[in-house]
Amino acid sequence: MIEIDQLRKQYRAPDGKVVEVLKGISLTVPPASITAVVGPSGAGKSTLAKCISLLEQPSSGSIRVNGEDLSRLSGEALRRERRAIGTVFQSSALLQRKTAWENVALPLEWLGVVPAEIKRHVGQLLESVGLNDKADYYPAQLSGGQRQRVGIARALALKPSVLLADEATSGLDPQATSSILTLLKQLRDQFGLSIILITHEMDVVRRAADALAEIRDGQLLQQGSLSELLAQPDSRLGQQLFPLQPLDAAGDILLQLTYGDRPLATDWISQISQHYQLQIDLLAAHVEQVGERLAGRMRIAVRFTRRPVSQPALIQHLYQLGINAQAIEVRAALQEAG
Ligand code: ADP
Numbered sequence: 282m283i284e285i286d287q288l289r290k291q292y293r294a295p296d297g298k299v300v301e302v303l304k305g306i307s308l309t310v311p312p313a314s315i316t317a318v319v320g321p322s323g324a325g326k327s328t329l330a331k332c333i334s335l336l337e338q339p340s341s342g343s344i345r346v347n348g349e350d351l352s353r354l355s356g357e358a359l360r361r362e363r364r365a366i367g368t369v370f371q372s373s374a375l376l377q378r379k380t381a382w383e384n385v386a387l388p389l390e391w392l393g394v395v396p397a398e399i400k401r402h403v404g405q406l407l408e409s410v411g412l413n414d415k416a417d418y419y420p421a422q423l424s425g426g427q428r429q430r431v432g433i434a435r436a437l438a439l440k441p442s443v444l445l446a447d448e449a450t451s452g453l454d455p456q457a458t459s460s461i462l463t464l465l466k467q468l469r470d471q472f473g474l475s476i477i478l479i480t481h482e483m484d485v486v487r488r489a490a491d492a493l494a495e496i497r498d499g500q501l502l503q504q505g506s507l508s509e510l511l512a513q514p515d516s517r518l519g520q521q522l523f524p525l526q527p528l529d530a531a532g533d534i535l536l537q538l539t540y541g542d543r544p545l546a547t548d549w550i551s552q553i554s555q556h557y558q559l560q561i562d563l564l565a566a567h568v569e570q571v572g573e574r575l576a577g578r579m580r581i582a583v584r585f586t587r588r589p590v591s592q593p594a595l596i597q598h599l600y601q602l603g604i605n606a607q608a609i610e611v612r613a614a615l616q617e618a619g
Pocket of ligand 1 (some may be wrong): 292302320321
């Protein structure tokens with residue numbers, strides 16, 4: 282569990298001015314969950330990563346791991362507590378002259394762990410990342426995805442409770458990206474890790490994150506669980522992940538629908554259209570697996586074939602079927618219809 286509270290970071294620019302790069306970031310990542318941190322270049326993501334990995338000391342605010350504030354530590358105490366946080370970077374800087382096995386063993390050797398224990402633990406770690414058959418390979422003999430797996434195994438060597446992955450899949454091909462994301466989800470569950478995934482790829486968010494924090498200009502723009510954020514009808518995240526183009530259409534009511542935060546009646550179209558004698562035209566839709574859930578975002582045009590239906594009644598009924606609806610356009614005369 283990592284709790285970041287009101288984190289601020291200031292730098293002194295070359296001209297002597299103080300620039301505030303992080304302006305009070307608060308973020309909690311519970312055990313066994315993945316939070317993606319996204320934001321445009323210059324937003325402050327790397328600075329946040331450096332503060333979390335304790336390479337930089339925040340100007341103010343706290344970073345608590347399992348209840349202990351690590352942001353104020355220095356010297357020996359910092360070195361000791363830093364073990365609670367494992368980090369993986371874009372290109373895991375593996376030592377080229379050491380095998381996969383030796384790279385993973387390094388942090389344990391530095392710590393003075395006895396050889397028999399190192400042997401046992403490294404074997405387990407390589408197994409966790411699916412690389413026990415590559416133990417004796419050198420980095421140059423491994424693919425990008427495999428090197429990243431070694432980096433992950435090394436990050437886990439000191440049994441951290443938090444794993445920081447900073448652009449860990451950038452530069453990997455889609456297949457390797459996909460297998461690294463699957464691995465991170467496995468490790469999340471196997472070790473109950475709190476994982477912070479810093480990324481600029483929305484596809485990574487969609488496939489691996491349980492929660493999202495978007496930062497811009499050093500501040501949080503939106504934050505929450507993916508299913509909650511997606512299920513908000515005017516969700517920014519929804520529009521980012523599943524963009525819907527505006528479309529003109531004939532209909533009595535145009536609705537924007539989102540679902541994914543509650544159980545869904547998958548036959549909602551036939552239920553609604555039979556109940557109210559409606560015709561429903563699907564104008565645009567995205568339905569995808571997000572994490573473990575099915576999430577959808579769509580626009581529909583509703584046409585009444587017998588008698589008008591009130592918009593609140595329709596929205597209420599959709600809500601009961603697991604769908605959040607918002608009217609985008611209603612023909613004026615129908616608004617009061619019962
Ligand atoms: P991101 O990783 O989201 O691209 P960064 O955290 O690298 O963003 O940078 C955010 C802002 O902080 C940038 O405007 C950058 O110029 C500034 N910054 C980062 N490090 C320093 C530093 N050591 N001194 C002064 N400004 C810095």
